[in-house]
């Protein structure tokens with residue numbers, strides 16, 4: 001089942017008097033349950049593409065359909081609705097809410113979905129169990145290690161069981177051991193919940209886990225390969 | 233969600249500390265100034281009420297028309313009877329008889345020849361009856377400079393300044409030369425019991441205070457007084473209450489066709505006090521408004537810094553599917569929470585300082601020398617129910633305005649840009 005369709009996507013940013021083309025006529029399709037990555041050097045357009053798929057930005061030309069919804073035509077409210085119900089984000093710098101506990105951070109997406117207190121409790125504890133942090137529910141981010149923070153971020157992205165998780169350089173701030181750890185966790189969730197993962201990365205460790213590698217260069221798809229024998 | 237916001241506000245000290253301090257200080261000043269001005273203006277009002285106007289005053293229609301002349305020939309007659317009815321109808325109001333009169337006071341030398349003479353402003357009030365309230369009301373005992381309060385009929389008080397001018401001392405006799413109720417000239421001898429200084433210029437220049445019964449005898453006012461003044465139960469003027477009593481009285485007792493029918497005036501109807509009362513009401517809104525503006529500006533700037541710091545949080549919340557409007561609204565809800573917390577602190581502090589000023593007072597004797605309006609010598613704040621809530625108005629409004637202005641940036645920035653700032 002195709003859950004993301006990108007057709008002739010071009011993204012231009014105003015720059016000085018002229019424009020800068022960050023993405024050029026991209027054609028891509030993602031199906032449910034993929035574990036794919038956008039790979040490319042700095043400035044190749046990975047984040048830009050992820051932002052558009054995540055409805056945080058809009059295409060200049062072309063069409064992007066996420067779960068049947070055209071990103072370019074969504075108003076602010078519908079875009080928020082799409083993110084709230086179907087998309088999870090993981091960032092390079094974790095971006096946890098610093099004054100809130102691990103539990104509250106993971107609970108937040110469920111508050112937006114207006115889940116009942118008992119439902120929230122159960123779902124948050126499940127998510128914390130996936131990432132192995134049930135004993136840290138009362139801690140606050142400043143008391144956690146980088147690896148633990150990113151695991152909280154994964155739990156937060158996964159707690160509502162979204163269709164798609166977008167992860168922009170999720171391991172950039174982690175050491176090798178933690179990187180592998182978090183990737184294995186995500187791979188497990190990908191298998192168990194059939195969640196689609198799309199990464200943006202140039203980290204070899206991440207790349208080694210990918211089931212599909214999409215190479216970007218100067219805003220264009222250079223190569224798109226399915227991996228035959230991926231690491232697990 | 234509210235709990236989530238509340239946790240954020242309480243735990244993120246850098247988010248709440250500065251605004252709470254700003255709000256507390258602003259609210260404290262608002263509450264304090266309000267109590268101070270209420271006290272200051274109220275005291276001046278009460279002073280005028282006590283010496284002259286009462287909270288309400290009853291007189292005849294004809295007297296009311298020429299009130300500034302104090303025409304005693306237009307006095308109320310059958311006073312005893314009338315007072316009895318008044319007390320029955322308005323038992324909670326304290327009624328007192330007053331006669332204001334003019335005359336010449338003549339001080340004789342040892343041969344009975346005129347030593348000195350001067351025009352006097354006379355005030356007749358109840359000094360001698362055993363349960364007189366007027367001695368306390370006008371603070372006569374504490375205003376005494378020499379001598380003592382009158383103990384017998386025929387004894388009067390005279391202002392200290394006047395006594396110097398006439399070169400008379402307690403124990404000396406003086407003669408009041410004036411006109412009686414029916415217009416004939418009268419001369420009446422009094423003994424000076426004591427001298428007074430009120431610290432109020434117009435009272436201190438040339439006034440004599442005489443027991444009401446003596447005035448009635450001296451001026452041939454048999455069972456008649458020119459004014460009956462009434463004071464509201466809690467001792468403070470309340471314009472609304474005064475108006476409703478006035479309405480009641482005038483509709484029952486007044487008859488515009490009878491010039492000797494009794495009519496009631498409120499404090500606000502007399503001597504420009506109405507404008508003063510109005511001013512004292514506007515004042516509190518004026519201060520409130522000034523503090524709303526000043527605090528909003530400070531909080532706007534504080535909020536700008538805070539909002540910049542929070543672009544990361546805003547970005548992440550948008551990513552999780554909140555709308556910009558929802559984030560903006562939740563920041564405003566947060567500001568309401570902060571505003572309320574700050575206002576509670578500020579109100580508490582403001583009431584505390586106002587209470588101190590209410591209990592101990594600030595002596596401004598000397599600053600008021602030569603003032604022709606009656607101003608009291610000490611300023612006392614006065615805490616009213618309004619002081620318990622008035623601070624919340626600038627407190628909450630200013631945090632909300634400050635946050636609204638500071639938060640506009642969320643709308644101005646593209647969502648993706650918020651993330652760029654978040655990566656940095």
Ligand SMILES: Nc1ncnc2c1ncn2[C@@H]1O[C@H](COP(=O)(O)OP(=O)(O)OP(=O)(O)O)[C@@H](O)[C@H]1O
Pocket residue numbers: 013014015020021022040041042043044045046047048049200
């Ligand atoms: N809002 C913007 N305005 C102007 N130019 C932008 C904007 N966002 C991105 N760009 C430009 O688009 C290009 C692609 O940026 P993008 O952030 O997608 O790169 P990236 O592949 O994620 O790089 P990195 O690996 O460094 O994160 C860059 O040259 C960047 O300067």
Ligand SMILES: [Mg+2]
Pocket residue numbers: 046047048168200
């Ligand atoms: Mg990037």
